[in-house]
Every structure is written in C-alpha cells, then in structure tokens.
Amino acid sequence: MADSIYRRIYAEVRRVPRGRVATYGQIATLAGFPRHARQVGYALHSLRESEESVPWHRIVNGQGEVSPRSVPGWDEIQRELLENEDVEFDARGRIDLVRYQWRPRSRRKAAARPRL
DNA sequence: TCCCTGACTGGTT
DNA sequence: AAACCAGCCAGGG
Structure with a gap:
C-alpha cells in the first residue's frame, strides 16, 4: 500500500479542527512532502468509508474553493458539510482563507498561498 | 511491468 | 483572466 505517504497525509488532515x-x-507541506499537493488529492480520493475519521471535507484548493471532482454532487456535499461547521462561502462560492484557514503554529497574515 | 488517470499548484504564455 | 506546462506519486487494468 501507499500508506507511508498517504498515512502522513491523513494524519495531518485529521488535525484540521472543525x-x-x-x-x-x-497539508502536503505539513506532512513533510512540499509540492506534493496533487498527491494529497489522490490520497483523499482513495479514502474509504473505513477512514471516515478523516475530515476530507476540510480540504480545499489554494483559492479557497471546493475542488471539482470526477463524481458530480460530491462538491455540494462537501460544501454542506463545511457550512454545517459555520464556514461561510462568498457569492463566488469561495471561502475566505485569511479567515478560515487553519494555522497550526503561529497565526500570521495567513497568506492565501502557503509557501511551498 | 507498462500505461493511464486523478480532490493540485505555481509559474509562463 | 484563461489556457498551458511541468513537477509529483500511487493504484488498477
């Protein structure tokens, strides 16, 4: 299995608070794999129900929007899950990262782009 | 084992 | 602003 890397990814995703x-x-950077954003997407894609403890819905793309997936309808579910956690979307369907992005260590200006 | 595909991102055109 | 392009990695046929 690919767990060595996927495991690290899931571990970081689980740290993201409600x-x-x-x-x-x-997430890629926090897991120790800078520039592997895509792998994070693949890892989440391969999630099974058995890993439902992983809050996959809290992961969005660098622009603060829910990434479109191959299976239509999923994005709506993700948005609902986030709204249930009081995360707000603007008229363009984007989340204000400056306001909602999780900042584990220090709280900085939270650039919309985590430096890789 | 080769080949294809897939929840990304930042930099160039 | 949109389209392209290059990295990057694992799993299934």
Whole structure:
C-alpha cells in the first residue's frame, strides 16, 4: 500500500479542527512532502468509508474553493458539510482563507498561498 | 511491468 | 483572466 505517504497525509488532515479548512498544498507541506499537493488529492480520493475519521471535507484548493471532482454532487456535499461547521462561502462560492484557514503554529497574515 | 488517470499548484504564455 | 506546462506519486487494468 501507499500508506507511508498517504498515512502522513491523513494524519495531518485529521488535525484540521472543525470550522477550519486547509489547502492541499498546506497539508502536503505539513506532512513533510512540499509540492506534493496533487498527491494529497489522490490520497483523499482513495479514502474509504473505513477512514471516515478523516475530515476530507476540510480540504480545499489554494483559492479557497471546493475542488471539482470526477463524481458530480460530491462538491455540494462537501460544501454542506463545511457550512454545517459555520464556514461561510462568498457569492463566488469561495471561502475566505485569511479567515478560515487553519494555522497550526503561529497565526500570521495567513497568506492565501502557503509557501511551498 | 507498462500505461493511464486523478480532490493540485505555481509559474509562463 | 484563461489556457498551458511541468513537477509529483500511487493504484488498477
């Protein structure tokens, strides 16, 4: 299995608290794999029900929007899950990362782009 | 084992 | 602003 890397990714995703979001790139960096944002997406894609403890819905893309997936309808579910956690979407369907992005260590200006 | 595909991102055109 | 392009990695046929 690919767990060595996927495991690290899931572990980081699990750290994202309710009502907050993280970006794919951010998770990749936190997991120790800078520039592997795409792998984070793949890892989440391969999630099974058995891993439902992973809050996949709290992961959004670098622009604060829910990434479109191959299966239509999923994005709506993700948005609902986030709204249930009081995460707000603007008229363009985007989340204000400055306000909602999870910042584990220090709270900085929270650039919309986590430095890779 | 080769080949294809897929929840991304940042930099260039 | 939109389209392209190059990295990046694992799993299934």
